[in-house]
Amino acid sequence: MIEIEREDSKWTFERTNLLLSEFGYTPLDWRDNREEFTFGDSVREASDVDLIEMFSIISGADKIDVQAQLDAAESTLWKPGYVRVFVSHSALHKKFIGEVANELAVSGIHAFVAHDTMEYEQSWQDQIEHGLRTMQAFVAITHPEFLTSAWCQQEVGWALGRAVPNYVIRYPDDPAGFIGRTQWPQATDERYGDVAARILEWVSRMPxxxxxxxxxxxxxxxxxxxxxxxxxxxxxxxxxxxxxxxxxxxxxxxxxxxxxxxxxxxxxxxxxxxxxxxxxxxxxxxxxxxxxxx
Structure with a gap:
């Protein structure tokens, strides 16, 4: 269960009680001398679904993003504290992308690379979907095989649908579809360290x-x-x-x-x-x- 702390001055006593009442929880009573009864006490038995929706209302954060943060916190696929970047690529180039991921790990970025990140004895598709749900940013490495891969195209669509920051490195092909509207960098002759440096520089620019x-x-x-x-x-x-x-x-x-x-x-x-x-x-x-x- 998550906790909600009210720090925004816009959330007056009256507005807070209205929120509690809307969700069916006990409102606070200013006439009650029980100072120990707090907002947290009122929602102590609340479901995570209610807490997520209440947090979304209070903070203005999207419910999907709040759920993604919770899922990531409980996930064993991501390294705690690292920026979570899903790297979409063709399986034919998994060795090269694995080297990129290793280089990024030294910089505090966990690149989700399916063949390296996924755990054994678990559904590979479920793990990919979990990575897409919990990623903070998305990078596509567009080798020629990327364009004909239904899986890669679905991963792009997922990233655009979630509206997470996205970035493409042409290696060497141009991406197709909506993500191709931007002029992306060409990196055909670059080594894995150079590609990793491009991704790190892009991620670091985002406040x-x-x-x-x-x-x-x-x-x-x-x-x-x-x-x-x-x-x-x-x-x-x-x-x-x-x-x-x-x-x-x-x-x-x-x-x-x-x-x-x-x-x-x-x-x-x-x-x-x-x-x-x-x-x-x-x-x-x-x-x-x-x-x-x-």
Missing amino acids: EFSDQIATGLLSALRAAENYIDAGATATRIATVNTLTPQQWNELAEIYHTNDQVGGAGLVRKALQPFYHSHKKTWPPPQPGETRITT
Whole structure:
């Protein structure tokens, strides 16, 4: 069950009670001295269907998007904290797309690639549909076989129907149908790292993902199992314009708890100038440590 918190000043006491009454829940009584009886108490036994609809009314968010967020939170197909990008492609090029996905993972983006992401002993079609329902963005890699694949075309239609941000990389063919109205980049001669960089640059430009990219990068750095991955992720973190105070603290904590990060020369090469440019102490202090610099 999800919780609804009312923070918008437009939601007055009277309007809140009207909402509760409309859904058949006990309204709040300002004359009641039971201060512990709250909005949350009133909807404690509410179904998720009612809660989603109420949250949609209060926040203005689309119910489909709210449900997608809930589904993603409970999903085992997506890495927690990563930007969820569904990559539509022809199965003939699965090795190349798998390399693109691996490169994106270092940058905090989880690319749903059917042959890599799906779990065994579960319906493959159900998992693809789940990925399409819970994705935050959609990328199509249009190899020649893409245009004749009914599955790829349905995935495009799903993305357009959900109105999630979408992006096409021509490799080399132009996309067909509604998504072909835009002039998309050509990447025929590019390696998987270049294609991944194009996707990362596109995702990073969207304000709704900028903070999540930083969160995903920190998650990737925390999970780094070797100094090469740690160095690559640190290099990408150094391109982030701003980190919140909490993210700076998390970065310091990761530096001191993952020996593939704190002991790596590649990480130091990437992060030391980044720290200095933001007037931060290098190396980062231990969590809770106060260090005076001159």
